[in-house]
Amino acid sequence: MNENVVYDAIVVGTGISGGWAAKELCENGLKTLVLERGPMVKHIQDYKTMNDDPWDYPLKGELSDKELQQYPKQRRLGWAPKEDVKHFFVNDLEHPYQETKRFDWIRGYHVGGRSLTWGRQSYRWSDIDFEANKKEGVAVDWPVRYKDISPWYDKVESYIGVSGEKLGLKQLPDGQFQPPMELNCVEKELQNAMGTQFEDGRLLTIGRAAHITENTTAFEGRGPCQYRSRCWRGCPFGGYFSSNSSTLPAAERTGNMTLRPNSIVHEVVYDEKQKKATGVKIIDAETQEKLEFKGKIVFLCASAMASVGILLQSKSKTFPNGMGNNHDELGRNIMDHHYQLGASAKVDGHLDKYYKGRRPNGFYIPRFVNLDEKTKRKEFLRGFGYQGGASRNHWSDMVAEMGYGKALKEAILKPGGWEIGMTGFGEMLPHHDNRVSLSQDKKDKWGLPQLDFDVEFKENELHMREAIKEEAVAILKAAGFKNVQSYDTETGPGLGIHEMGGARMGKDPKTSVLNKHNQVHDVPNVYVTDGAFMTSASCVNPSLTYMAFTARAANHAAEQFKQHKFS
Template sequence: MNLNIDSIKATTYDAIVVGSGISGGWAAKELTEKGLKVLMLERGEDIKHIEGYKTAMTDPWQFPHRGRVTSEIAEEQAVQARTGYTVSEATSYLFVNDKENPYLEDKRFDWMRGYHTGGRSLMWGRQSYRLGDLDFEANIKEGVGADWPIRYKDISPWYDYVEKFIGVSGSRDGLPQLPDGQFQPPMEMYCLEKHVKGEVEKKFKERTITIGRVAHITKATPQQSALGRAQCQYRNLCSRGCPFGAYFSTQSATLPAAMKTKNLTLRPHSIVTSVIYDEAKKKATGVRVLDQLTKEELTFNAKIIFLCASSMASTYILMNSTSNRFPNGLGNESGVLGHYVMDHHFRVGASGTYEGFGDKYYYGRRANGIYVPRFRNLPGQEKRDYLRGFGYQGGASRMNWGRGTATEGFGASFKDEMTKPGPWVMNLGGFGECLPYFENKVVIDKSKTDKYGLPVLRFDAEFKENEMKMRKDMGNDAAEMLETAGLKNVTKNDNGSWPGLGIHEMGTARMGNDPKQSVLNKFNQVHSVKNVFCTDGAFMVSASCVNPSLTYMAMTARAASYAVQELKRQNL
């Protein structure tokens, strides 16, 4: 008996955090700094800051295949590679092996994953924008989906809190549809971007072009310097990991902060399969884990549990946590768990060339672009034939020697010409909001298993008529702005978009005031299991049209603060 008690004590913590990505890192930091003993469970390997970034300092000519997608990568990582993203010789080790970690698609769904410490915080695009009341109130005003249980005033101080810690460079623009934040000095726009900004804003009073708000340090604070972080070096090799700690990641920021407290235990190679629910206590007591290396099944116990494994992975865990009380998944009395899959649709916009600024260039490789905040369907405007809106990301550059592949010429004079910068080009790519649809869903399918014998997820989601109508404006408006600024050869493009491709999958365990229509309450608690929290993208009620990671961070910090207060009050 004593041995069993000792064993339980050795595997018992104040809190368990499942996942070590953007949300998991924040949960660990906040809970440990508030005095809790925390176990962080990561299903993949432990990638160490700096030393773990295998290719961060590798020159192009040092790659055997010059960084390309090899046939082996294309075979082993077919889903990751088919997207055209940076899954290459330089970065493939950060993405999952699709053969070992399969999933099923009724309709195309591009599930981009990184199973390692830091998760996708090592690969994310770092664009950091706030949702505003335009987003929080859209559902209730339009009769779509369910109402958000919070408003901007509830989350605004938490946005302040996380922005100061992570370091967001950006410009304050005073736009109600894109609330300003706590910014470090903005990166500079290029000459053509400034020109386009001036011409567009002169003609279209409702349109603004600004520099992207990005989680890159441009002027380190003492708190950031103390964690070993420095300002951005303008290398633009972010997808390989940042040894300077300039961009925000779990490894560079939240994990060192949590480790400083000596309250954190990180356990990699730990696949959480389900949450353990105690019928008598009417709460969760821990999680079941499959050790990735030994295949041993383990149990870890805690007073509170934070699910931060990523939207779909956390939803999987909840759906797989069945009991007499919850036969359809933990907290799934509403039946909405797994439904309302959302993502942003994109890969539509315009590009063009500019005949000017031939005497100007730019210094370094800015790891950022420009941003055009939403300007359609704003309050007081004439309504379009679709709901919600979109923003643009993009930028200007000068064409390099690569243009020679499609240019006539040969010999010494041709080679000499290719050593000079080509003309300026600029592109605008739209990011549009997807509405929450009940029929867009994900389920566990036991007909197929992964490398570890676990059943996989099956996706059935698509963009619908509202998104298709929006895409027409996304292409037309982009071309209109470039033409207004005098660009030539302006070409609209629409290369198609599928859920998952935006890597902003969300919404499958949404929050709400009504337990009959939602899984979580306004503090990210499972309605009927108060000591379980979910703070990754699964909680989202609507998608907005901005990148969501900053919201995940703010909501995680808020939920962690609430959880500790409730724990002290013995309500958990």
């Protein structure tokens, strides 16, 4: 590649946000360089485990003790990395970070990023979310409202394919939906019980998931979900949305995209005379070669913490503490969602019923607290929702110690009884002292400073966690289910894999890093559209919101470019 070429735009990262930035910029005619720090992953061709079965692995999918040593932080998840998806998770020994306080930073460095392994739950924010900071006097006010983002939610949902049910809830706006997936018999039983046992408006619906559910030609090479539930390996059918199956091919079709994997961006270059960014510096992950690429616009979509790290390393006379950081706001207000706490239960009956396929989606219980005076809680601000599902036990639960011969053979051919469980996703407030910074003495193998996390759940979060467990138990008991038990796995922030903040949006450059269009206040040709821009966290999965803001920002950048604002 020629370092002297000046690209119209440079996009850093190829995940949920980077794919959308590339698509929108390229479709607007901008010659765009897309940089990814990890290796290439080609749709279908590089999904090397997409058709594997458990018996294809020596340890039934588990990693050996030696392999587990490479993932001391990634394996905090519990369900990954396994043999079938380990290549989509970073080796912690090669990509270390520091923890002043525990932070579970779950990552995947490759083309497509975590768009290949995300949970695909896709929910809109409402003005309850966008207005909360201002109404409660928390942090700073969002510079946008729902009406500003609603058209971009429409655009994104229509393009990626989101299946779901319309509910007419003020706290969870409806969208452009594909036909919903179906609840099973036990989930319907819980749905009915919730409708009769509670007076605060709580309800259960099928999850809103980025899966195509009807056979249509509208999605350019993608087909409907096949109910294999092997999504995290890469879907050869394109049934769920990922950058690899959707936005990056769209960008490539324009002829305007240049994609360069194995490119570790570590600095946005700032020109003191022009008072703007002129490109980025990279280290080639394979050759260690140091290069600089020039561009008129830079989009940081490397994932929230990585983008913050790049800005912190982008030092100059104008920005001695990092680009956009003259007021010490960069790296602060880090958030995540509560995760891995809730309740489970046994369910009697329905033994004559089963289900077809492996539905890659569960049920969803939208937020029902702190919505009005009737649902107000004194112990904490904001709210939470639940994701969960019901299924029949593994056959081994039916095998008694004395089972053998004919009894054993009969037992292993029958599914067990029904179980149901749910986990809470709750909002974390943007505490100013929850921050990430550059380590003063620890560097990675490329000589770059490691990130150091100083983030914790505080009093509001701890009170909410108790409520999440209590209400989960109450919901399952109200349905008459048996052996209801709460659970709370020891965790730190980060494990929800919804890390956000660090370069928040706002109206005042003294208290925020970005403006309402995702531009760095003091460097308007630099946009940040991954989770770093979030001013608060809501309690719903954030990826749909990242995509909507990215599409909006990329179109804003294209308009500014065509008006020669970045020349």
